[in-house]
Amino acid sequence: xxxxxxxxxxxxxxLSKAIGVRRINLSAPENDVRADAHPLRRAxxxxxxxxxxxxxxxxxxxxxxxxxxxxxxxxGHLRDLATVVSPLGRRAIVAVVHHGDFHQLFSSPATRxxxxxxxxxxxxxxxxxxxxxxxxxxxxxxxxxxVCPNTTSAHTHLSxxxxxxxxxxxxxxxxxxLLYLSGMIPSKGYLDVLETVGVLCQRGVAVRATFAGxxxxxxxxxxxxxxxxxxxxxxxxxxxxxVSDRYAVRELYLNADAFVLPTTYPTEAHPLTIMESxxxxxxxxxxxxxxxxEMIEDGRSGLLIPPHAPSALADxxxxxxxxxxxxxxxxxxxxxxxxxxxxxxxxxxxxxxLGQLVTKAP
Numbered sequence: 001x002x003x004x005x006x007x008x009x010x011x012x013x014x015l016s017k018a019i020g021v022r023r024i025n026l027s028a029p030e031n032d033v034r035a036d037a038h039p040l041r042r043a044x045x046x047x048x049x050x051x052x053x054x055x056x057x058x059x060x061x062x063x064x065x066x067x068x069x070x071x072x073x074x075x076g077h078l079r080d081l082a083t084v085v086s087p088l089g090r091r092a093i094v095a096v097v098h099h100g101d102f103h104q105l106f107s108s109p110a111t112r113x114x115x116x117x118x119x120x121x122x123x124x125x126x127x128x129x130x131x132x133x134x135x136x137x138x139x140x141x142x143x144x145x146x147v148c149p150n151t152t153s154a155h156t157h158l159s160x161x162x163x164x165x166x167x168x169x170x171x172x173x174x175x176x177x178l179l180y181l182s183g184m185i186p187s188k189g190y191l192d193v194l195e196t197v198g199v200l201c202q203r204g205v206a207v208r209a210t211f212a213g214x215x216x217x218x219x220x221x222x223x224x225x226x227x228x229x230x231x232x233x234x235x236x237x238x239x240x241x242x243v244s245d246r247y248a249v250r251e252l253y254l255n256a257d258a259f260v261l262p263t264t265y266p267t268e269a270h271p272l273t274i275m276e277s278x279x280x281x282x283x284x285x286x287x288x289x290x291x292x293x294e295m296i297e298d299g300r301s302g303l304l305i306p307p308h309a310p311s312a313l314a315d316x317x318x319x320x321x322x323x324x325x326x327x328x329x330x331x332x333x334x335x336x337x338x339x340x341x342x343x344x345x346x347x348x349x350x351x352x353x354l355g356q357l358v359t360k361a362p
Contacts, residue, residue, distance in 0.1 A: 003098075003271065004068070004069075004098040005027070006153060007068075007098065007151075007272050008068040008069075008096075009153060010150065010151050010152055010153040010154075010343075011066070011068070011150070011151065011350070013153060013154060014151055014343045014346055014347045014350075015347060015350055015351075017347070018347060018351055019351070019354070022056065022060070022063070024052065024053055024056045024057075026049055026052075026069055026083075026084065027069075028042050028045060028046075046079055046082075046083050047083070049083040049084070049087075050082075050083050050087045051087075053087040054087045057088070057091075061089065061091065062091055063091060064092040064093070064094065064123070064354055064357040064358060065088050065091055065092070065093045065094070066094050066096060066350075067084060067088075067093055067094065067095045067096065068095075068096045068098070069084075070095040070096070070097060070102075070125075071099075072097075072101050072103075072104060072105050072267075074105075074108060074110050074111050077105060077111050077114065077115065077118075078114075080118075081114060081118065085118065085121060092123040092357040092358075093121070093122050093123055094122070094123055094124045094125070094126060094146075094353065094354075094357070095122055095124075095125045095126070096126045097125060097126065097127050097128070097132065097136075097269070098128075098269060098270070099267050099269055100132065100266075100267045100268050100269035100290045100291070101266065101267045102132075102135070102136060103135040103136045103139075106138070106139040115139070116139060119139060119140055119141075119144065122144065123144070123357055124144045124145070124146050124353070124357075125140055125144060125145060125146065126146045126147070126148050126353075127145070127146070127147050128147070128148070128149050128150055128270035128291060129147065129149065129270060129291040129294040129295070130147050130294065131291050131294055132270070132290075132291055133145050133146075133147050146353065148346060148349045148350065148353075149270065149275070149340060149341050149346065150270055150272055150275060151275070151341055151342065151343045151345075151346040152272075152275055152276055152279050152337075152341065152343070153246060155246030155247050155250060156246055156247075156249055156250040156253070156276050156279065156280075157279060157343065158250070158254070158279050158280050158281070162254075163280070163281050163334050166254055166281060172323050174206070175206035175207050175208045175236070176205070176206065176207050176208075176257045176258065176317060176320065176326075177207075177208045177209075177210070177255060177256050177257045177258075178193065178196075178207065178208070178209040178210070178256065178257070178258055178259075178260050178317065179209075179210050179212070179255075179256035179258070179259050179260065179277075179282070180193045180209070180210070180211045180212070180213070180259075180260050180261070181212045181243075181249070181252060181253075181259070181273050182213050182261060182263070182271075183213050183214060183216075184211070184213045184214060184215045184216065184220060184221075184224070185216065185265065187263065187264050187265045187266065188213075188261070188263050188265050189260075189261060189262030189263050189264065189287070189307075190211060190224075191224075191227070192262045192307075192308060192309070192310050192313060193209065193211070193260050193262065193313070194209075194211075194224065194227060194228060194231070194233075194237070195231070195310035196260070196310040196313040196314045196317065197209045197231070197233045197236065197237060198231035198232070198233055199310050199311060199314040200314050200317060200318070201232070201233055201236065203314065203318070205314075205317070205318055205321060207236060207317065208236050208237075208238075209233075209236060209238070210238050210239075210240065210252065210255075210256065211237070211238070211239040211240065212240045212241070212242070212243045212249075212252060213241075213242060214241065214242035215241075224239070249276070250276075250280070253276055253277055253279070253280035253282050254280050254282075256277075256280075257282070257320065257326060258282065258284070258285055258317060258320050259273065259274070259277035259282050259283070259284050259285070259286075260284075260285045260286070260313065260317075261273060261274065261284070261285075261286040261287070261292075262285075262287050262305060262307060262308075262313055263286065263287055263289055263290075263292075264287060264289055264307045264308070265289075265290075268289055268290035268291075268292075269290055269291060270290075270291050270295070271286075271290075271292065271295075274286065274292065274302075275295070275337065275341045277333065278295075278296070278302075278333045278334065278336050278341065279334070279337045280333075281330040281331070281333050282330070282333060283301065283302050283303070283320055283326065283329035283330060283333050284296050284301065284302035284303075284333065285302060285303045285305060285313060285316045285317065285320070286302065286304065287304065287305060287306065287307045288304040288305075288306075289307065295340075296333075296336065297332065297336060300329070300332045300336075301329060301332040301335070301336040302329070302333065303316040303319070303320070
């Protein structure tokens, strides 16, 4: 599952511990690998979504709906209007935005009129950070604009006891272990991470780097392997491919000393991987891009670096390689998660909002 799907599942799990939650899957019928389903099959799936939604909610006409798949793209927006909004009837609908480019829906000549009409129909729109919400302030009124972060799933959640145990594992002189966990997409910065490993090895810094993510094609994988060999870092770099087991993902964070995400991804919003890293007490090194500066405290729970700057990334890794410094950042990372992204905090916020909507129901 991608980050949006994982975040959606985590929210449903968190709420289901307090209230009744009915899940309606509107996901496209994709194949198990990267290839999309046949266009006709996709069209048939979405055309059938209207009846699926109506049947699923026939016995709950006033239950509020949390809509987590609202699209910022013109074609996706038209699909949303045709297959999601109408069958939800008059019930309260709260949309959750998972895209950093959602504001473009209001500036595009093709969608701005219908987007404003959609805002009037919705009871609220939830953004993951104040910055993302502010981008849509010209079109979404204050009373419909809400801010609440994503949270982590039970599969990756770390108890306080487990966190305290992992802090004692790292010792002086051991290689600093880097983790890159994302799609193997150039704009996510994996090549910058690889170049950084080369810089660190030239500086004599003991380092190991784990990359986890699916390749878009065989050529990209071959180029990565060739560059790894050219840098002479084959012995300290491993690539695991895509990791779908969430418990295995949890172990990756626990076995890392720093999570690195030098992303410039155009639609980046609220990377789930950063929250999961903070949960594990793993300091984050990332670019000051999208909502990332709102997620970590630069110089405390993580470090912000400029884009496409392997030397700056290497400096940040060296800084965290000091054991005392790393432990201080690890404690701050975990504290940041507990105070801002923990399931109990997110659940309380959502229950308060849903309570308001139920009170206003006809």
